[in-house]
Amino acid sequence: MKKMFLKLLLLCLWRLNGVFGESVMEGDSVSLNSPLTEMKNDDVIQWRFGDENTVIAEINATADRITVYDDVLDGRFRDRLKLDNQTGSLTITDTTTEHEGDYELRINSEIKRFSIAVYSVSGVYVMEGESVSLNSDLTEMKDDDVIQWRFGYENTLIAEINKRADRITVYDDVLDGRFRDRLKLDNQTGSLTITDTTTEHEGDYKLQINSEIKRFILIVFGLESVMKGDSVSLNSDLTEMKDDGVIQWRFGEENTVIAEINVTADRITVYDDVLDGRFRDRLKLDNQTGSLTITNITTEHEGVYQLLINREIKCFILFVIDEVKSVSVKEGDSVTLNSDLTEMKDGDVIQWRFGDENTVIAVINKPNDRITVHDDVLDGRFRDRLKLDNQTGSLTITNTTTEHDGDYKLLMFPGRLSSKVFRVSVYDSVHCCGPTEAVIRLVLSALVGVATVIIVVYEIRSRRAEQDQAHIHTSGSIEI
Numbered sequence: 001m002k003k004m005f006l007k008l009l010l011l012c013l014w015r016l017n018g019v020f021g022e023s024v025m026e027g028d029s030v031s032l033n034s035p036l037t038e039m040k041n042d043d044v045i046q047w048r049f050g051d052e053n054t055v056i057a058e059i060n061a062t063a064d065r066i067t068v069y070d071d072v073l074d075g076r077f078r079d080r081l082k083l084d085n086q087t088g089s090l091t092i093t094d095t096t097t098e099h100e101g102d103y104e105l106r107i108n109s110e111i112k113r114f115s116i117a118v119y120s121v122s123g124v125y126v127m128e129g130e131s132v133s134l135n136s137d138l139t140e141m142k143d144d145d146v147i148q149w150r151f152g153y154e155n156t157l158i159a160e161i162n163k164r165a166d167r168i169t170v171y172d173d174v175l176d177g178r179f180r181d182r183l184k185l186d187n188q189t190g191s192l193t194i195t196d197t198t199t200e201h202e203g204d205y206k207l208q209i210n211s212e213i214k215r216f217i218l219i220v221f222g223l224e225s226v227m228k229g230d231s232v233s234l235n236s237d238l239t240e241m242k243d244d245g246v247i248q249w250r251f252g253e254e255n256t257v258i259a260e261i262n263v264t265a266d267r268i269t270v271y272d273d274v275l276d277g278r279f280r281d282r283l284k285l286d287n288q289t290g291s292l293t294i295t296n297i298t299t300e301h302e303g304v305y306q307l308l309i310n311r312e313i314k315c316f317i318l319f320v321i322d323e324v325k326s327v328s329v330k331e332g333d334s335v336t337l338n339s340d341l342t343e344m345k346d347g348d349v350i351q352w353r354f355g356d357e358n359t360v361i362a363v364i365n366k367p368n369d370r371i372t373v374h375d376d377v378l379d380g381r382f383r384d385r386l387k388l389d390n391q392t393g394s395l396t397i398t399n400t401t402t403e404h405d406g407d408y409k410l411l412m413f414p415g416r417l418s419s420k421v422f423r424v425s426v427y428d429s430v431h432c433c434g435p436t437e438a439v440i441r442l443v444l445s446a447l448v449g450v451a452t453v454i455i456v457v458y459e460i461r462s463r464r465a466e467q468d469q470a471h472i473h474t475s476g477s478i479e480i
């Protein structure tokens with residue numbers, strides 16, 4: 001399950017270094033393949049790493065010598081390099097972020113370049129709508145500390161604590177205001193929290209504590225949910241295409257290209273017969289912005305969509321909802337919305353969202369070890385009223401009022417994607433309920449009747465079964 005989620009992450013991680021290199025999760029192995037199938041007698045192969053082009057491994061076929069220089073560069077490659085003596089391919093095991101960078105393979109006089117990005121699993125990604133804290137790891141600040149948070153390629157200053165001047169500043173209108181009202185700076189530790197994240201907050205964060213720099217990479221997955229039969233637009237966030245722009249939309253585990261704009265070639269292509277034609281006559285590509293609209297959605301369209309804009313990648317997860325459960329509850333009572341999960345696993349993530357705005361009200365993010373209830377959203381109407389079961393992900397709303405009327409969406413990544421919608425109607429005790437609710441209540445009470453009957457019958461049956469079983473056991477054979 002966890003692997004599955006990591007794979008999903010990896011699909012989306014490329015964009016961050018802006019190169020289509022190898023991406024690998026910290027701790028995993030990565031192989032850099034040489035184009036050779038076998039070594040010739042006079043081949044000389046060298047692997048080099050980093051800015052200084054340090055030689056880390058070498059094969060000299062003439063001398064019949066294989067050398068791994070694994071104590072160079074402070075020993076960061078020690079016991080981690082495997083060199084294939086047939087092909088010259090290099091494997092780096094148990095990677096850390098220190099192995100991130102450019103690798104060069106020299107075969108005789110030919111040069112081939114590789115680039116590796118290593119990501120640490122924890123604390124780097126978040127689902128759209130969640131809050132995320134970037135931790136300074138300080139427990140307290142000293143009197144003359146200066147802390148600065150910067151974001152993006154331009155290293156834009158977004159927050160600062162200057163103890164010397166006794167000043168705390170959040171610059172949240174920079175970058176078109178994408179951080180407005182979303183930044184919280186802890187004045188004790190200097191940690192930064194970004195609330196209500198969107199894909200615009202994805203990128204590189206740098207924390208400078210005096211002269212030390214710490215780097216964070218934040219990945220924000222876009223989440224979209226749509227009812228079966230409806231349409232959905234996946235936004236590129238571009239306002240117009242550049243003259244030499246290339247946009248590609250890809251879908252699914254195999255990254256199948258489904259639509260493409262090549263501005264240079266003045267070409268727009270929709271590949272709607274791929275994947276058994278599941279996208280046929282359903283795709284609309286906006287030739288100005290590159291945004292993609294999918295119409296008449298079915299469950300076959302659920303999954304991960306990638307948008308490649310030149311060399312960047314944006315990731316969207318599309319949930320297709322094919323059922324709405326109606327639930328009614330008397331004002332003041334509690335209602336529990338069941339996830340139907342029996343237990344959440346290590347890699348699982350779930351989100352509860354409410355209303356037309358899809359406001360996130362509760363999150364369990366196991367990989368990041370976070371359980372969060374956002375009960376201050378929507379003017380505090382959920383304050384002290386939400387209970388999230390940390391085993392099953394089920395949500396209970398206590399002391400309901402008519403303000404809690406509406407659609408609750410549960411988005412889950414337990415291995416694979418799934419979603420549920422609960423349409424909750426809260427009726428007050430005086431007026432009881434509207435005609436539909438009345439019918440639902442009637443049906444419910446009838447159902448309770450049926451349930452009673454079933455239980456009684458079941459009990460009788462199971463008693464009989466027990467007797468039979470006892471009988472069977474004594475006779476020493478089992479029949480089914």
Ligand SMILES: *[C@@H]1O[C@H](CO)[C@@H](O)[C@H](O)[C@H]1NC(C)=O
Pocket residue numbers: 044060061062063
């Ligand atoms: C390979 O080994 C041979 C024989 O020892 C030596 O003459 C040659 O210089 C070596 N080549 C390199 C690139 O080290």
Ligand SMILES: *[C@@H]1O[C@H](CO)[C@@H](O)[C@H](O)[C@H]1NC(C)=O
Pocket residue numbers: 085086
């Ligand atoms: C290549 O490696 C294999 C296994 O690691 C070893 O058995 C073999 O002797 C090696 N060949 C040479 C030429 O070093």
Ligand SMILES: *[C@@H]1O[C@H](CO)[C@@H](O)[C@H](O)[C@H]1NC(C)=O
Pocket residue numbers: 187188
């Ligand atoms: C730090 O923040 C807390 C609460 O947010 C506030 O009460 C306190 O005055 C702040 N301290 C400084 C030095 O700004």
Ligand SMILES: *[C@@H]1O[C@H](CO)[C@@H](O)[C@H](O)[C@H]1NC(C)=O
Pocket residue numbers: 246262263264265
């Ligand atoms: C876009 O079109 C130009 C001109 O036809 C072509 O040279 C280029 O390779 C195309 N780019 C992609 C990514 O297909």
Ligand SMILES: *[C@@H]1O[C@H](CO)[C@@H](O)[C@H](O)[C@H]1NC(C)=O
Pocket residue numbers: 287288
């Ligand atoms: C973009 O689409 C509009 C409407 O679909 C069309 O009128 C226009 O010619 C298209 N522009 C290009 C450059 O293809």
Ligand SMILES: *[C@@H]1O[C@H](CO)[C@@H](O)[C@H](O)[C@H]1NC(C)=O
Pocket residue numbers: 296298
């Ligand atoms: C939507 O798709 C279904 C099959 O998945 C098809 O039967 C139906 O005709 C489509 N509706 C429209 C409006 O295209």
Ligand SMILES: *[C@@H]1O[C@H](CO)[C@@H](O)[C@H](O)[C@H]1NC(C)=O
Pocket residue numbers: 371390391
């Ligand atoms: C889950 O909830 C139980 C009871 O509410 C609590 O004791 C436990 O610490 C929680 N576990 C986690 C991981 O938060």
Ligand SMILES: *[C@@H]1O[C@H](CO)[C@@H](O)[C@H](O)[C@H]1NC(C)=O
Pocket residue numbers: 399401
């Ligand atoms: C339930 O909510 C109402 C306001 O909507 C509040 O007055 C009341 O005290 C709450 N009851 C409980 C048991 O929390």
